[in-house]
Amino acid sequence: MDHTQRHQPPHGPVVAGVDGRHHDRCVVAAAADHATRLGTGLRIVQVLDVGGEPLIPATLPTVALRRTGERRDRLARARTRLRDRLAGLLGPAGPGADVRTAVGDPATVLLTYAREASLLVLGTRSGPPRTPFLLGTVSQDVAVHAACPVLLVPWHEDGDGRR
Template sequence: MDEQLEIPRVVVGVDGSSSSQAALRWAVRYAGLVGGKVEAVTAWDLPGAGTWSAPAVDADFDEEEAERRLVEEVRTVLGEDGASQVHERLVRGDPAEVLVDQAVGADMLVVGSRGRGGFRRALLGSVSQRVALHAPCPVTIIRPHGSVE
């Protein structure tokens, strides 16, 4: 019997925040331990849609520029060698929904937590909270100072 082993897939949300950068570093370390591959995902939506989005999104949104910025951010956070281990993906839509969709078939979904609490979190909703409730795989949430939830 010649069974082909699947390479573990780790999806990580990247949005330019320090906690998402910590999540990216954590995802790469984890993937290295389990022999996996990392997919860095940034969600974008049109301005005024009321969702979290890529830092590049504004009235003059340019998808190619946003993709370039995502690749740049991964290289800045991980260095050239580390970035070569990551596949970047820019996807349009609500961030939590995009991350849940991209995590189908993944072994782990990693997201940063911006650390918002109280009324503001309840009012706006939290991407990390929504992802934790709806993801089709285990979720690791990296808090702003690098601790894990």
């Protein structure tokens, strides 16, 4: 085994995890800025949490097909809403951004994207924390377990993350 090789960080995109809230503007802006600085792509990911409900329910086939169709429609609507919201936020970077919508546990999905990312950018909790060191469960799980550097953009009472 050759121990002289150094671990090279991935040269993948900067990934911005968004959740459909007002604070996404700051998360996307920070991610776009870092993608430009690193000379890499920008990937924006929104994860829809199904709250523990199985993706394909083990029920009667007609019910399973209906629910699968409903989920597919919900995902398509979420993807359209996300693209519409991001169009104004990204400006000239918009067409080059890779926008994805996924279904599952947000931390698990974001950790999967982090495997090939140069940087993962997330917002902290969506409301004012009781202490400035308190993170939400998703940002904490991702920050602890991500395979790439993580940038946490703090939420502030003005809702836009600016200091």
